[in-house]
Amino acid sequence: MLNQLQTHKQILLDLVTNDLEPMSGAFERLRFLGELLQANGEHYTHERLVARYGQGPVDEALAGCQSELLERLLEMPLAQQRDDLAAYLDTLPRGRAASADEVLAALKESVPRDTASYLTELYYSNLRVLAELVKENPAKGR
Secondary structure: OHHHHHHHHHHHHHHHHHHHOOOOOHHHHHHHHHHHEOOOOOOEOOHHHHHHHOHHHHHHHHHHHHHHHHHHHHHOOHHHHHHHHHHHHHHOOOHHHHHHHHHHHHHHOOOOOOOOHHHHHHHHHHHHHHHHHHHHOOOOOO
């Protein structure tokens, strides 16, 4: 049990340090983790971590991390979520207005498996509101 906890801690430290920390915020991190899930939604595809720690421990650690990110995102005030989403969209090559619909569709796919239905509904509801806010006030893209 202790070895498993230490392994998960090492996986998360590696993930945060090398992948998540440089990202713009919660939405970008959530989308990144969502994209790591294979098409069947059962395994995360992170070659470096899987090679070092094995598929099972990586799946467990990243699923927990993805769930934690979603919960923390939902704890943010809606204005802060809007700012986080806008900052993420501003990092994309086509900018905020051109990317909003595409990114919001992808973010809907970033809900972790086994998420309680009420949290999923809240997340989707927030995304609908945020999409309208971003569309009403698009900023210049890069």
